[in-house]
Amino acid sequence: MVVGSLAFVPPLRLQAANLLARASPRVLARRNLTSKPLDNSESTTWTARMSAVNKTAHAFDKTRLDALLNRRFFYAPAFEIYGGVAGLYDYGPPGSSLQANILAEWRRHFIVEESMLELDTTIMTPSPVFEASGHVARFADWMVKDTSNGEVLRADHLVKNVLEARLEGDREARGVAAQPVAPGPADKKKKKQVKSTAVKLEDTVAAEYESILAQLDNYSGPELGGLMRTHKITNPGSGEPVGEPQQFNLMFASSIGPTGQHPGFLRPETAQGHFLNFSRLLEFNNGRVPFASAQIGRTFRNEISPRAGLLRVREFTMAEIEHFVDPLDKTHPRFSEVADVELVLLDKYVQAAGQTTTRRMTVGAAVKEGVIANETLGYFVARIYAFLLRIGIDGKRLRFRQHMANEMAHYATDCWDAEIQNSVGGWTECVGCADRAAYDLTVHAAKTGHALIVRQALKEPVVEERAVAEWDKKALGKTFKADAGAVTSTVEALDEAGLMRLKGELAQGPAIIKSPDGKEFTLQPEVVTIERKTFKTSVREFTPNVIEPSFGVGRILYCLLEHSFWSREQDVERGVLSLPAVVAPTKVLIVPLSARAEFDPLVKEVSLRLRKAGVHARVDDSNTSIGKRYARNDELGTPFGVTLDFASVQNRTMTLRERDTMDQRIGSIDDVIATVTELVLGGIDWAEACQRLPAYDGVQAVD
Numbered sequence: 001m002v003v004g005s006l007a008f009v010p011p012l013r014l015q016a017a018n019l020l021a022r023a024s025p026r027v028l029a030r031r032n033l034t035s036k037p038l039d040n041s042e043s044t045t046w047t048a049r050m051s052a053v054n055k056t057a058h059a060f061d062k063t064r065l066d067a068l069l070n071r072r073f074f075y076a077p078a079f080e081i082y083g084g085v086a087g088l089y090d091y092g093p094p095g096s097s098l099q100a101n102i103l104a105e106w107r108r109h110f111i112v113e114e115s116m117l118e119l120d121t122t123i124m125t126p127s128p129v130f131e132a133s134g135h136v137a138r139f140a141d142w143m144v145k146d147t148s149n150g151e152v153l154r155a156d157h158l159v160k161n162v163l164e165a166r167l168e169g170d171r172e173a174r175g176v177a178a179q180p181v182a183p184g185p186a187d188k189k190k191k192k193q194v195k196s197t198a199v200k201l202e203d204t205v206a207a208e209y210e211s212i213l214a215q216l217d218n219y220s221g222p223e224l225g226g227l228m229r230t231h232k233i234t235n236p237g238s239g240e241p242v243g244e245p246q247q248f249n250l251m252f253a254s255s256i257g258p259t260g261q262h263p264g265f266l267r268p269e270t271a272q273g274h275f276l277n278f279s280r281l282l283e284f285n286n287g288r289v290p291f292a293s294a295q296i297g298r299t300f301r302n303e304i305s306p307r308a309g310l311l312r313v314r315e316f317t318m319a320e321i322e323h324f325v326d327p328l329d330k331t332h333p334r335f336s337e338v339a340d341v342e343l344v345l346l347d348k349y350v351q352a353a354g355q356t357t358t359r360r361m362t363v364g365a366a367v368k369e370g371v372i373a374n375e376t377l378g379y380f381v382a383r384i385y386a387f388l389l390r391i392g393i394d395g396k397r398l399r400f401r402q403h404m405a406n407e408m409a410h411y412a413t414d415c416w417d418a419e420i421q422n423s424v425g426g427w428t429e430c431v432g433c434a435d436r437a438a439y440d441l442t443v444h445a446a447k448t449g450h451a452l453i454v455r456q457a458l459k460e461p462v463v464e465e466r467a468v469a470e471w472d473k474k475a476l477g478k479t480f481k482a483d484a485g486a487v488t489s490t491v492e493a494l495d496e497a498g499l500m501r502l503k504g505e506l507a508q509g510p511a512i513i514k515s516p517d518g519k520e521f522t523l524q525p526e527v528v529t530i531e532r533k534t535f536k537t538s539v540r541e542f543t544p545n546v547i548e549p550s551f552g553v554g555r556i557l558y559c560l561l562e563h564s565f566w567s568r569e570q571d572v573e574r575g576v577l578s579l580p581a582v583v584a585p586t587k588v589l590i591v592p593l594s595a596r597a598e599f600d601p602l603v604k605e606v607s608l609r610l611r612k613a614g615v616h617a618r619v620d621d622s623n624t625s626i627g628k629r630y631a632r633n634d635e636l637g638t639p640f641g642v643t644l645d646f647a648s649v650q651n652r653t654m655t656l657r658e659r660d661t662m663d664q665r666i667g668s669i670d671d672v673i674a675t676v677t678e679l680v681l682g683g684i685d686w687a688e689a690c691q692r693l694p695a696y697d698g699v700q701a702v703d
């Protein structure tokens with residue numbers, strides 16, 4: 001038995017959350033916003049936010065973004081002074097705050113809005129859990145080894161990188177421009193995984209490569225090996241061939257306790273913690289489905305060759321929801337609220353035909369036409385979409401891709417990935433949303449003998465006739481001794497038709513039955529009688545199905561940084577992160593124009609009042625020009641700045657600056673605080689703020 005690991009069940013977790021909320025006026029103030037009905041509006045979308053920016057922005061430049069993220073310590077390689085470890089990153093102050101704000105918004109958007117039951121379960125997990133779930137046998141990727149230098153590569157990534165480079169070489173040879181990844185001119189400095197050379201391909205070969213890439217996730221390991229042989233794919237680093245693909249399990253193994261007798265793993269997802277606590281959650285929810293549990297936590301995957309920054313790491317934060325639903329009723333009570341949401345969909349049939357053509361469709365139509373399997377799955381896809389837009393992802397670089405047959409676990413009914421386009425990985429899965437049917441609860445119930453089911457009182461009792469086996473216990477024991485249990489369970493596992501067949505055989509004399517492990521037993525007619533009997537049931541028992549939205553927070557955070565980054569027209573060195581206020585690490589910068597003591601009381605007053613209003617503000621009283629202070633905070637994504645100057649001291653006025661337009665307004669300290677508070681909490685937008693406060697064109701406008 002494992003001791004010392006306790007899962008936080010909802011009351012404890014809620015207590016913790018409530019304490020936090022009490023301690024933080026910001027959380028309290030934000031909570032007021034949740035009383036609105038479902039917010040799927042596009043008012044905070046990338047397009048709305050960036051419309052002013054786009055006109056003046058330089059082309060996206062990954063090198064400049066990386067330099068900014070490094071300089072401002074958004075994140076950096078972990079253990080850097082020891083040389084670092086691939087796939088492990090530490091987040092610095094702005095990165096940590098950005099992640100915390102994304103997660104706070106996730107809690108508001110899903111847990112609070114949908115009354116989900118929050119969990120905090122352990123990371124260290126005993127082996128039997130992952131044996132039952134199938135992770136020990138199957139949580140693996142295919143890898144290949146360079147036959148000369150032993151370098152290890154992920155098989156599907158090798159095929160992808162080489163074929164993409166050949167197609168790019170073909171486009172270069174034909175003089176066709178590459179598809180830009182971000183709007184605006186292509187990012188020329190993007191580091192290529194494999195260098196392309198301008199070589200023209202036969203039309204049929206190019207078409208075949210496109211087709212392979214469109215369905216890459218559909219290939220098994222041996223099939224990937226076949227592709228490498230057919231298309232002469234070698235290790236681009238050495239030019240040498242690679243061996244046959246082999247499976248590599250991605251879980252980090254450990255052992256629990258000093259004896260080493262209890263093998264365990266660091267969890268690669270948070271999901272199992274939800275399933276194992278199902279009975280308690282059900283009881284907490286008064287025995288009723290549907291309900292959803294939700295959990296934010298660290299997960300670990302020993303990725304084969306993590307070389308894509310935050311997109312592929314070995315330790316990361318996931319936010320997962322398990323929505324438990326009646327398998328006979330997958331409608332969703334709030335579906336009508338999202339039915340009109342229009343999504344960009346890439347369905348499995350298009351991919352199987354070797355294409356990547358997307359189509360726009362409302363969620364309502366997609367469910368009606370069977371493109372998305374059911375209402376609950378469609379509801380969550382729409383809610384994922386609304387969440388990603390709200391935190392600032394560009395809707396034009398977001399699509400939902402359906403899993404193809406081989407890609408999806410055999411038990412899953414349907415699965416859609418939210419893919420976000422970025423310069424590192426192209427279209428990258430950032431959220432998975434799957435209907436996992438009853439698989440997880442069924443396997444854990446079978447392994448532990450603990451029934452993970454719902455018992456539902458029926459309005460009308462059901463009367464049914466069915467065949468049952470009745471045993472002569474004495475004869476059973478005498479004939480089969482230690483095997484008696486195996487004999488009864490083999491017979492009782494038969495369905496109606498099987499039992500009736502056995503009845504027929506026993507009417508002729510002894511019958512032979514075979515247990516699941518292949519043992520044969522001869523049943524005498526006097527040991528068992530099979531009869532049809534009438535049963536009256538007033539309770540229905542069933543294993544719920546699970547719809548699982550699963551978010552990788554680091555991938556979303558990185559894509560958001562890319563989508564928010566641009567450089568000022570007048571100076572390409574002046575980078576800006578146009579993060580929406582809801583996730584920006586700091587919301588308001590307080591800038592005293594002078595370090596003289598007479599400014600101190602005002603700086604204190606403004607800081608305190610913003611804090612009390614629930615607005616996260618920081619004072620920048622560094623000994624540098626005001627323009628430099630604004631520029632530094634543009635890089636940190638701070639959406640607003642308030643400046644205190646000599647006029648402020650004399651007649652209590654203050655200016656308010658907006659990051660993206662650098663527009664400045666002026667008003668009384670009271671009015672500016674009220675306006676910026678509403679801006680930050682999402683009550684008004686900048687256009688409305690401009691109606692309240694007149695333009696300011698004084699000294700502070702000089703950036």
Ligand SMILES: Nc1ncnc2c1ncn2[C@@H]1O[C@H](COP(=O)(O)OP(=O)(O)OP(=O)(O)O)[C@@H](O)[C@H]1O
Binds near residue numbers: 316550551552553555
């Ligand atoms: N190595 C990783 N680094 C960062 N995020 C990850 C990683 N693996 C998975 N994720 C995130 O977790 C989410 C859910 O995990 P899931 O198991 O569905 O991913 P996956 O299908 O294994 O991803 P991939 O095919 O890209 O390896 C993904 O949508 C992604 O955002």
